Amino acid sequence: MKVPVIRNILEANDRIAAENRALLDKDNVFCFNLMSSPGAGKTTLLERTIESLASKINIGVIEGDITSNEDARRIAKKGVKAVQINTDGACHLDGSMIRTAMDQFDLASLDLLIVENVGNLVCPAEFNVGEHMKIMILSVAEGDDKPLKYPVMFRECSALLINKIDLLPYTECSVDKIRKRSLKINPKLTIFEVSARTGEGIEAWTKWLKARVTRRKRHEA
Amino acid sequence: MKVPVIRNILEANDRIAAENRALLDKDNVFCFNLMSSPGAGKTTLLERTIESLASKINIGVIEGDITSNEDARRIAKKGVKAVQINTDGACHLDGSMIRTAMDQFDLASLDLLIVENVGNLVCPAEFNVGEHMKIMILSVAEGDDKPLKYPVMFRECSALLINKIDLLPYTECSVDKIRKRSLKINPKLTIFEVSARTGEGIEAWTKWLKARVTRRKRHEA
Numbered sequence: 001m002k003v004p005v006i007r008n009i010l011e012a013n014d015r016i017a018a019e020n021r022a023l024l025d026k027d028n029v030f031c032f033n034l035m036s037s038p039g040a041g042k043t044t045l046l047e048r049t050i051e052s053l054a055s056k057i058n059i060g061v062i063e064g065d066i067t068s069n070e071d072a073r074r075i076a077k078k079g080v081k082a083v084q085i086n087t088d089g090a091c092h093l094d095g096s097m098i099r100t101a102m103d104q105f106d107l108a109s110l111d112l113l114i115v116e117n118v119g120n121l122v123c124p125a126e127f128n129v130g131e132h133m134k135i136m137i138l139s140v141a142e143g144d145d146k147p148l149k150y151p152v153m154f155r156e157c158s159a160l161l162i163n164k165i166d167l168l169p170y171t172e173c174s175v176d177k178i179r180k181r182s183l184k185i186n187p188k189l190t191i192f193e194v195s196a197r198t199g200e201g202i203e204a205w206t207k208w209l210k211a212r213v214t215r216r217k218r219h220e221a
Numbered sequence: 222m223k224v225p226v227i228r229n230i231l232e233a234n235d236r237i238a239a240e241n242r243a244l245l246d247k248d249n250v251f252c253f254n255l256m257s258s259p260g261a262g263k264t265t266l267l268e269r270t271i272e273s274l275a276s277k278i279n280i281g282v283i284e285g286d287i288t289s290n291e292d293a294r295r296i297a298k299k300g301v302k303a304v305q306i307n308t309d310g311a312c313h314l315d316g317s318m319i320r321t322a323m324d325q326f327d328l329a330s331l332d333l334l335i336v337e338n339v340g341n342l343v344c345p346a347e348f349n350v351g352e353h354m355k356i357m358i359l360s361v362a363e364g365d366d367k368p369l370k371y372p373v374m375f376r377e378c379s380a381l382l383i384n385k386i387d388l389l390p391y392t393e394c395s396v397d398k399i400r401k402r403s404l405k406i407n408p409k410l411t412i413f414e415v416s417a418r419t420g421e422g423i424e425a426w427t428k429w430l431k432a433r434v435t436r437r438k439r440h441e442a
Contacts, residue, residue, distance in 0.1 A: 037342075037363075038370070039363025039367060068366075070369060070370070089373065091312065091341070121258075121259045122287065123341075123343075142258075142259055143260045148289045149259070149286050149287060149288065149289050149291070150259060152287070164362065166391070170388055172418075
């Protein structure tokens with residue numbers, strides 16, 4: 001009984017996600033969907049990313065949380081337009097939620113639309129929202145066994161940011177094991193080691209991201 | 222369309238959970254359902270708990286993971302019977318998965334059955350599995366805003382273990398804020414501060430847990 005129900009929901013979602021993607025492509029807006037466990041550092045990473053890129057490209061952010069609007073307020077403080085989605089219990093964002101939020105932006109004026117998903121290493125990976133790329137964060141405090149236990153997220157993502165590397169001396173986590181285990185699941189994964197708190201490694205990440213956004217805009221010209 | 226589907230699934234689950242609970246009660250087995258984000262330290266906490274209590278009470282553990290059996294192997298190394306459930310994609314355990322796993326135990330010989338749920342701060346809180354108590358872990362590395370953003374988990378649980386307190390000097394997390402925000406959602410929450418890694422605070426937790434198990438057995442006599 002359950003399987004067909006879930007399949008129908010996923011199919012309906014994929015249709016709306018494809019429409020979102022067409023709207024983004026019409027205005028050459030690059031969009032990535034940022035996912036992680038709760039507290040891995042998504043919002044802090046976005047704050048650093050905006051500090052680095054907001055003077056060069058036009059950024060919009062959609063914040064997904066079950067409840068609260070704290071994250072959107074944090075992003076807005078950085079001078080970037082942020083729209084908060086409250087899922088009211090749902091454990092992931094879906095295409096129709098993103099459509100409603102997209103309507104709040106003037107897409108023609110944007111270069112980059114960032115979707116920060118609900119903190120959850122499982123469900124968000126299964127729902128496309130129209131993004132060009134899924135990107136994940138893993139905090140070293142979560143441990144190096146996570147690729148073994150949550151393989152779908154690692155398989156679906158194009159880039160992995162290993163965050164909180166400033167905590168490495170105080171944990172048993174091996175970055176080398178994370179790398180090997182992640183790449184075994186997804187050999188094409190681009191991996192960054194960062195500390196959103198101290199700023200370490202952020203430049204390599206934002207440079208890589210900006211190249212993706214700019215390439216998109218060049219196609220337009 | 223979605224709401225009635227979800228309601229039917231939850232109702233069917235509640236019926237099976239009630240049957241599980243009756244089976245546990247028949248043999249006076251105390252059962253708690255342990256939940257947290259990925260990497261908050263559930264398995265390490267259980268290792269410490271077993272080291273402290275296994276000579277005094279008979280413990281069984283059901284391990285829930287999307288894939289892999291690493292956690293059950295870690296528990297079995299401590300000399301306790303562990304059964305691994307692989308949910309094969311599902312983001313939470315449900316009553317029927319637990320029933321199947323319970324069949325692997327001789328309940329009459331157990332005092333305590335521990336269910337370690339899939340690492341997820343959202344979905345597991347909504348599915349009863351027949352447990353007497355839901356207990357959660359929050360790692361200080363996740364930050365003190367989590368009660369604001371994942372209130373259902375904090376509302377459903379009877380006890381909160383604030384873990385990885387050895388990392389406090391290296392984070393901006395305030396235990397005081399976690400306490401205040403959690404108790405505002407759930408004033409009856411019992412809170413422990415622990416480091417499963419260093420062993421700090423574990424004695425208070427295991428003493429509290431053992432009292433719950435023993436009380437149950439005394440009712441039986």
